[in-house]
Amino acid sequence: MHHSHPEGRALGFLLGLTDAETARRVRARVGLTGGARETSASRRQRLDRPWTWPPDVPSSVVLWVLQEDDPQLNAVVWQYTGLDTGLRRALARGIPFGPGRERPLRPGWRLPVEEPGIPESYVRHGLVGALRAVTTMAAGRAAASMVLTPDDWASVTEADAERALPGYARWALSVRPDCPPATRAGFGAHPRFTHRLRDAGVLDGPAEYALDHGPAVRVLDxxxxxxxxxxxxxxxxxxxxxxxxxxxxxxxxxxxxxxARLIGTFRGTARELTATAGTVTRNGARR
Structure with missing residues (x-):
């Protein structure tokens, strides 16, 4: 097993969560080659080379990358993921995503694609007016794509509290990974609503991704x-x-x-993978 392969990187990540001596012994035991724990510099070097964004990554993972407000990382995200129109528009305008950041990204950096077109409803009715005029999912996505800054989200929250926005508008806003949790909570907690968020890849945070998504090798990689x-x-x-x-x-x-034997083919989560590996050996010890 080599550290440059997904299985090796996934195992290496878990070994980084234990003590150095145990990690050294495990590497020798399972034949994990290619160096010790990766450094931040070596990870950035991998981004400098052609790097494939893994499939089926939840949209919230994209948001965590965007929150770094790093032009190089934004280019990686833009190239390898199907960002929604609102996120693309914000990126094209250099709007920061990191909490508390207000200064636009440096103007000398440009994405390879122009900003998506401005919806006609927004031109005619403004932000809240366009959201209130929504009658279809497509119209909801178009109107929601104009919600870009913290002030925009505050306007949306205030408008919905004053008079509930149309269902399609609420849906389109809620599945935006950058929708503030308080705003999303105001849209309701119906099981169907929760199911839509899950399908859209909206997560509470990295802990949920680490524990409850699979296959484990892809998540850990x-x-x-x-x-x-x-x-x-x-x-x-x-x-x-x-x-x-x-x-x-x-x-x-x-x-x-x-x-190490299981990690390449195991289809469950990392939570299930570690428990299974531990159970296999405990059961073997009893026999």
Missing amino acids: LLSMGGALFPARIGEAEDALRPLVRRHLGDRMEAWTAL
Whole structure:
């Protein structure tokens, strides 16, 4: 197993959550080659080369990258993901996504694609007026694409509190990964609404992605790049997984060996992967 392969990077990420001596012994035991733990610099070098964004990444992961307000990372996100129109428009205008940031990204940087067209309803009715005029999902997405700044989101929240926006408008706004949680909560908590958010890839945070999404190898491989892609948020994923690594794997070489055998083909989550590897070895010890 080599560290340059997805399985090796995924295993390497989990080894980064244990102590150095255990990690060294596991690497020797399972034949993980290609160096020790990746550094931030080596991860950034991987981004400098052609790098394929993994498939089926939740939209919230895209937001965590955008919150770095890093032009290089924005270019990676733009190239490899199907961003919604609102996010593309904000990127084209250099609007920052990081909490508390107001200064636009440097004007010398340009994306390879122009800003999407301005919806006619917005030209005629303005932001809130366009949202109130929505009668279809397509119209809802178009109107929602003009909500770009914190002031825009505040206007949306105030307008909805005054008089509920149309359902399609609420839906289009809520599945935007950058919709403020308080605004989204105001739209309701019906099970169908929650299901739509899940289908759209809207997550509470990196811990949810780390624990409850799969296949584990794909999730862990992406998290192994978290120090370069979303360094401000990767700690949340690490903190969620570290207790599982300690509980199910610890310093037991048999458990780590079982995990290394399973990781490439296991279809479940990282939570399930670590538990399964630990259970296999515990059951073997009883026999």
